[in-house]
Amino acid sequence: MKGPDKRRVRRPPKPKRAARALRDKSRSAEVRAGPGTTRRERSAATREAILAAALDEFSARGFAAARLEDVARRAGVAKGTIYVHFRDKETLFEELVRSSLGPVVGLLRQVPADTLTARAFLERLTETFAREVLGTRRKDVLRLVLTEGPRFPQLAQVHYREIIQRALPMLRKGLEGAYARGELTSDALVRFPQLLVAPALVAIVWDALFARFEPLDGAALMRAQVDLIFGGAAR
Amino acid sequence: MKGPDKRRVRRPPKPKRAARALRDKSRSAEVRAGPGTTRRERSAATREAILAAALDEFSARGFAAARLEDVARRAGVAKGTIYVHFRDKETLFEELVRSSLGPVVGLLRQVPADTLTARAFLERLTETFAREVLGTRRKDVLRLVLTEGPRFPQLAQVHYREIIQRALPMLRKGLEGAYARGELTSDALVRFPQLLVAPALVAIVWDALFARFEPLDGAALMRAQVDLIFGGAAR
DNA sequence: ATAATATGACTGACTGGTCAGTCATATTTG
DNA sequence: CAAATATGACTGACCAGTCAGTCATATTAT
Numbered sequence: 001m002k003g004p005d006k007r008r009v010r011r012p013p014k015p016k017r018a019a020r021a022l023r024d025k026s027r028s029a030e031v032r033a034g035p036g037t038t039r040r041e042r043s044a045a046t047r048e049a050i051l052a053a054a055l056d057e058f059s060a061r062g063f064a065a066a067r068l069e070d071v072a073r074r075a076g077v078a079k080g081t082i083y084v085h086f087r088d089k090e091t092l093f094e095e096l097v098r099s100s101l102g103p104v105v106g107l108l109r110q111v112p113a114d115t116l117t118a119r120a121f122l123e124r125l126t127e128t129f130a131r132e133v134l135g136t137r138r139k140d141v142l143r144l145v146l147t148e149g150p151r152f153p154q155l156a157q158v159h160y161r162e163i164i165q166r167a168l169p170m171l172r173k174g175l176e177g178a179y180a181r182g183e184l185t186s187d188a189l190v191r192f193p194q195l196l197v198a199p200a201l202v203a204i205v206w207d208a209l210f211a212r213f214e215p216l217d218g219a220a221l222m223r224a225q226v227d228l229i230f231g232g233a234a235r
Numbered sequence: 236m237k238g239p240d241k242r243r244v245r246r247p248p249k250p251k252r253a254a255r256a257l258r259d260k261s262r263s264a265e266v267r268a269g270p271g272t273t274r275r276e277r278s279a280a281t282r283e284a285i286l287a288a289a290l291d292e293f294s295a296r297g298f299a300a301a302r303l304e305d306v307a308r309r310a311g312v313a314k315g316t317i318y319v320h321f322r323d324k325e326t327l328f329e330e331l332v333r334s335s336l337g338p339v340v341g342l343l344r345q346v347p348a349d350t351l352t353a354r355a356f357l358e359r360l361t362e363t364f365a366r367e368v369l370g371t372r373r374k375d376v377l378r379l380v381l382t383e384g385p386r387f388p389q390l391a392q393v394h395y396r397e398i399i400q401r402a403l404p405m406l407r408k409g410l411e412g413a414y415a416r417g418e419l420t421s422d423a424l425v426r427f428p429q430l431l432v433a434p435a436l437v438a439i440v441w442d443a444l445f446a447r448f449e450p451l452d453g454a455a456l457m458r459a460q461v462d463l464i465f466g467g468a469a470r
Numbered sequence: 471a472t473a474a475t476a477t478g479a480c481t482g483a484c485t486g487g488t489c490a491g492t493c494a495t496a497t498t499t500g
Numbered sequence: 501c502a503a504a505t506a507t508g509a510c511t512g513a514c515c516a517g518t519c520a521g522t523c524a525t526a527t528t529a530t
Contacts, residue, residue, distance in 0.1 A: 029479075029524095039525065043479065062386055064299035068516065078481045080518080085479095089516070147382035150443040151297055160448045185466045188459035194441065194451070195460060198433035201440060206429065208385040213395045216429070224423035225430055231420045231466040264498095264505080274499065274504070281505085303490065313507040315492080324490065 032076070047085045049075040051096050059140045063093055063148045093148070094155055100141040101159075105166050107132055113170070118178030122196065122226050125171070129200060130219035139218075143204050168193050189229060199225045267311070282320045284310040286331050294375045298328055298383045328383070329390055335376040336394075340401050342367055348405070353413030357431065357461050360406070364435060365454035374453075378439050403428050424464060434460045 033045035053074035057066040068089060072079045086092040111124045133139050149156045171193040178184050189195055203218030210216070265272075268280035288309035292301040303324060307314040321327040346359045368374050384391045406428040413419050424430055438453030445451070 039477090039479075046479080062297070062299055062383075064297055065386070067514090079516090080482065081480055083517070146440050146444075147385075148297075150382075151300070156444045157448070160445050164445065164449075186462045188462040192434075192456050192459045194437050194456065195434060195463065198437040198460075199427075199430060202429050202433045202436055205381050205436060209381075209391045210395050210399065213392070214399075221427050221429065224427045225433075227421045227423040228430065228463055278505070302488085314490090315508065316506055318491070319505065 043085075046075070046077060046081065050077060050082055050085055050092070051099065054092055054096050055100075055137060055140060055144075058093065058096070058144055058148075063089075063144070063151075090152070093144075094152070094158075097141055097145055097155060098158070100138050101145070101163065104132055104138065105163055108167060109170055113174030113177070118175070118181075118183035119226070119230055121174055121178070122229065123223075125196070126219075126222045126226055129197070130222055134200060134203060134218040139204055139207075143208060146201065146204070171196065184229070185231060196225065196229075278320075281310070281312060281316065285312060285317055285320055285327070286334065289327055289331050290335075290372060290375060290379075293328065293331070293379055293383075298324075298379070298386075325387070328379075329387070329393075332376055332380055332390060333393070335373050336380070336398065339367055339373065340398055343402060344405055348409030348412070353410070353416075353418035354461070354465055356409055356413070357464065358458075360431070361454075361457045361461055364432070365457055369435060369438060369453040374439055374442075378443060381436070381439070406431065419464070420466060431460065431464075 029042035029046050032049050033042040037045075050071065053071045054066075056074060057071045060066070068082055069079050071092075072082055075081075082092065086095060108125060108128055111121065111128060113121055116124065133142060145155070145159060149159070172190060175184065175190045175193060179187055179190050184190070199221040200218060203216055203221050206216045207218070264277040264281050267284050268277040272280075285306065288306045289301075291309060292306045295301070303317055304314050306327075307317055310316075317327065321330060343360060343363055346356065346363060348356055351359065368377060380390070380394060384394070407425060410419065410425045410428060414422055414425050419425070434456040435453060438451055438456050441451045442453070
């Protein structure tokens with residue numbers, strides 16, 4: 001579906017194109033991985049650099065408006081290099097999300113439900129989430145999932161399977177016990193475990209829209225929700 | 236970067252371009268406003284049709300990826316007509332948001348804080364929000380604000396001024412009284428009135444991402460939060 | 471060890487296609 | 501018929517994705 005021939009025919013001399021660029025150490029793979037590294041390691045470093053740059057650009061412009069050329073420049077790489085590591089723009093986005101958020105659920109599941117009081121359990125979950133997501137670039141990735149997810153059904157489905165379906169039942173299970181034991185005065189949380197994460201999402205959205213007018217402390221917001229859940233009783 | 240010249244050269248006569256389209260009553264302004272209407276009314280109807288179509292397209296594709304040509308087709312109008320009513324794509328978006336969400340704050344402020352118990356007050360607010368936003372296309376507009384807002388600082392600022400700054404203090408004021416009277420056992424809500432709306436945002440986001448796997452009733456989620464606030468005591 | 475050869479990460483000019491916005495023209499209406 | 505409204509072909513800019521070519525490094529042969 002194109003003319004892959006013309007080029008070959010009227011090829012002008014155009015002698016050493018990449019020479020200067022490659023001799024310019026400031027953007028070589030060596031800078032990204034350091035000296036004394038194998039090809040494999042450098043390649044991996046380049047890949048990471050592209051992912052980091054993609055997060056920056058996607059966050060700033062949104063997926064559709066982000067320019068791969070800018071991602072490349074920010075990563076210190078040529079545009080074509082992106083295609084050495086990722087099939088296309090959409091795959092780049094999906095890999096970014098997967099590699100960033102994948103490990104979080106495991107962390108949350110390490111919080112033990114049975115050896116803690118309900119309040120301690122929820123506090124630990126809240127704390128972990130605030131530290132591992134709200135306190136890192138992962139909050140930007142999560143924001144991208146919220147804002148771009150609707151246009152990536154594939155991505156939404158993976159998230160439902162890998163994150164929601166693993167986290168919510170775990171949470172609900174811990175809460176059911178607590179409710180049965182009378183540690184919770186309402187079954188609202190058991191019916192809607194989403195309420196525990198709601199403040200985090202508000203914080204993420206608020207931050208993107210209104211931070212410059214009035215900052216909002218996401219961790220504090222989550223703690224306030226836990227207060228609410230336990231009727232304001234001090235710990 | 237292509238041949239922008241060829242086209243100009245081989246210009247054929249092309250006599251009456253729009254003739255057929257305009258004679259096709261199925262897409263005339265008359266259809267949109269009905270017969271016996273003034274020019275003003277018809278123009279306004281066209282404008283509304285464009286806004287409605289824009290909401291559909293922006294919701295489905297996102298602002299950047301939505302094509303104005305599709306908006307026009309959906310509105311039963313030619314692309315140029317959009318520019319008769321709106322300066323550019325961005326203005327169209329801003330007008331859409333303003334005209335849709337503008338009236339909501341007024342509705343919420345009509346709920347009286349002082350003649351009701353705290354619980355009734357929050358229930359009325361919740362109910363109103365669920366009915367006027369979650370239950371209408373306004374939820375899609377609000378979703379657009381959440382997802383596209385970060386790239387429209389102008390829009391975010393207007394929202395902060397017109398909505399946040401008018402709604403939150405009103406809410407906080409009602410809550411302070413309730414807390415002083417002992418109707419609330421925690422000051423969490425007074426410090427973070429955002430917690431009341433958090434479930435609504437979760438519902439909106441969830442709906443866009445996961446509705447096909449597991450629907451979530453936004454109104455019920457908001458009621459559950461009110462339950463939580465009042466420690467599960469029945470009304 | 472050293473030269474010859476192979477590998478594959480990386481480059482960037484280029485292509486096809488897309489789309490916001492324009493404007494000369496056409497139609498309708500008061 | 502003048503003003504208001506609407507039309508859609510056209511333009512210019514933009515950008516994802518391609519691919520022939522380069523070069524440092526890795527592998528193999530001598």
